[in-house]
Amino acid sequence: MNPFSVSSSNRKIDPSRRRGGQFKADGSVNDNDRVEIGPTELAFQEWEELGLTPPNLARMREYRLQRIVKELQKRDLAGVLLFDPLNIRYATDSTNMQVWVTHNHARACFVSASGHIILWDFHNCDHLSAHLPLVKEVRGGASFFYFETGNRTDEHAARFASEIKSILHEHAGENKRLAIDKIEIAGFSKLTQLGIEIFDGQEVMELARAVKNEDEINAMRCSIASTEIAMKAMQEATVPGVTENDIWSVLHAENIRRGGEWIECRILSSGPRTNPWFQECGPRVVQEGELLAFDTDLIGPYGICADLSRTWMIGDREPTAEQKHLYRVAYDHIQHNMNILKPGMTFREVTEAGLLLPEEYRPQRYGVMMHGVGLCDEYPSIRYPEDLECHGYDGVLEPGMALCVEAYVGRVGGKDGVKLEDQVIITETGFENLTNYPFEDSLLGD
Structure with missing residues (x-):
């Protein structure tokens, strides 16, 4: 099957993680009707033939969260607010219309300096992250771009900013230092009006992901x-x-x-x-x-x-x-x-x-x-x-x-x-x- 040579480095299969049974080789549930996306059986078969070890997804997700937490604590930040779908993916391993959300910021994620994750998903999409225990809360209402909110954009941005202020108080007390990766102008304006200090979330996330x-x-x-x-x-x-x-x-x-x-x-x-x-x-x-x-x-x-x-x-x-x-x-x-x-x-x-x-x-x-x-x-x-x-x-x-x-x-x-x-x-x-x-x-x- 293998059409080209493969390096032998780190190519050992753990017998306990072979296909079949309750779980797939990456630890995901072996359910044909599962909500989460992931590799197909064809991919798992080819990887096994090549001697490749799939990731342990639970361990990978926890590692990523701790990388973010480390960068936040290093900078004395209360948390990071994410709109970039790639950063949301890194923080939560959740995915939803990734390309569409890249240019329509309808999802957001907050990660506190203690590792508490809140995900705002597209409407009626709570089920898409139900398999992810690191996501502690799923909310809606992070959309305040013109296509979605029209001449009510400021209203929706103000409501979201007020929600963020309340979250910061709950998880960080008086610390109002918040990193943000990307945000619509209306949201940025409303957050600063509430006295929240904004820092570069792209730096936080790029260094965490590196x-x-x-x-x-x-x-x-x-x-x-x-x-x-x-x-x-x-x-x-x-x-x-x-x-x-x-x-x-x-x-x-x-x-x-x-x-x-x-x-x-x-x-x-x-x-x-x-x-x-x-x-x-x-x-x-x-x-x-x-x-x-x-x-x-x-x-x-x-x-x-x-x-x-x-x-x-x-x-x-x-x-x-x-x-x-x-x-x-x-x-x-x-x-x-x-x-x-x-x-x-x-x-x-x-x-x-x-x-x-x-x-x-x-x-x-x-x-x-x-x-x-x-x-x-x-x-x-x-x-x-x-x-x-x-x-x-x-x-x-x-x-x-x-x-x-x-x-x-x-x-x-x-x-x-x-x-x-x-x-x-x-x-x-x-x-x-x-x-x-x-x-x-x-x-x-x-």
């Missing part, structure tokens, strides 16, 4: 494995005469079949559309001898991002010397940059130790040398030397941080471009590459 425990890493292994199986099906569908959309649709379908959730972008291009980068897939018919390049940007099982990039030849034609050169430059770039990684390095040190792109490829360099990854692209962003002073910031690599190491290589005005990206985890002594999908021998050859 370091993964064993269960999150296992969830990431599973998500990546499912994504790579989907990529194999994509590659088999990459033949002359089909459209870019035909190929991309395979990734969507195979992700959903395994309990994956959505794809954040649709960055796939072929032939002359591979240069410049960031062109999204469309109706173009792919041709023999062209390159096809893509970035998965995929939210897979457990809501974990698998952010991988590969570039393939279309058809059986021998690659040109230019195609091989571009591929080799990109390959050497990410191999060098991941091999320098170790805990304790500052982000600046990573930038300075990184391999410089040849000068002709720098104008179209990717936005980052590498970035964090978890539920989506996350902190940190580690910049190229050219961007360090304008956009760089510092921090330190820690064991448990997951990073995507990537490169785009293409000349300004060139015919082709190559995109490659692997996902790694920082360990106690260095790094481990979680990615197993092979590179293309025909493009690496001399």
